[in-house]
Amino acid sequence: MILNVASAARSEGLIATQLGASVITAEPEPPKSAGDPWAAVDAASASSSVDQNKTRWILAEIEKVTSRTELKKVWASNQPFFADPAVMVAYKAKGKALPA
Template identity: 40%
Template sequence: MKADQADPVTPYADGTIGVTIKYGKSYEDTWAVFRGSVKQVRELICDYFGFESKDVTGLSLSDLVVNATNLAHGKGNIAALLDARIIPEDSPVQAPEDDPWAAASAVQSEPKTDSGSAWILGEIEKQGTIADLQKLWAANQSMFADSSVMAAYKSRGRALKEQ
């Protein structure tokens, strides 16, 4: 261990231990400190990091600390490098107006009808160039597993070549 690094596990005179998990390498980065008996520290770490006890039952405290440290470092790196924020799963997220990913996911094709392939067959007929036809295929590949859709696609492609 380097002289400038703190020992992550500290034994105390009263028989308890302390575990320090850092989110990064610098002193300014967030730290989480857990103190108690080995069992208490284990439970505190599981609770703090959201580990299910059934998933970590076979791990030693040392292994658990390694997993928690890796998770902390990952979260710290994401927050620092990408300016990311951790939000609850059920929280409604409002994307910034200039977010290209939000804009891309908001672009919707015409809704598909309940008649299976009717929508894609109509779209195939609307295409005016082979390039547009290929783009339609690229955006809706799963629909082309239907042999009637693929036949219509090929037929439209031949018709566009002849024009």
């Protein structure tokens, strides 16, 4: 029984660290003060982290493409991502690298 509990704890820890899972509590977070500088930093870093993950995802999708037709489909179905200059540079470079 103890081995099962230890194994479950390790599995949950692995899921949390490797897949970005987080614990959802039943109690809501206390409201943050409007003048709290740490709250502003936390909010900014959380949004930039999400943006980085999205950018990483679209860059990986561009890298997977093997034809210009597929590349155009990725571009057409993911328009909001291409507002980022780094994504456009990767898109154009991949387009030049692929055979016509």
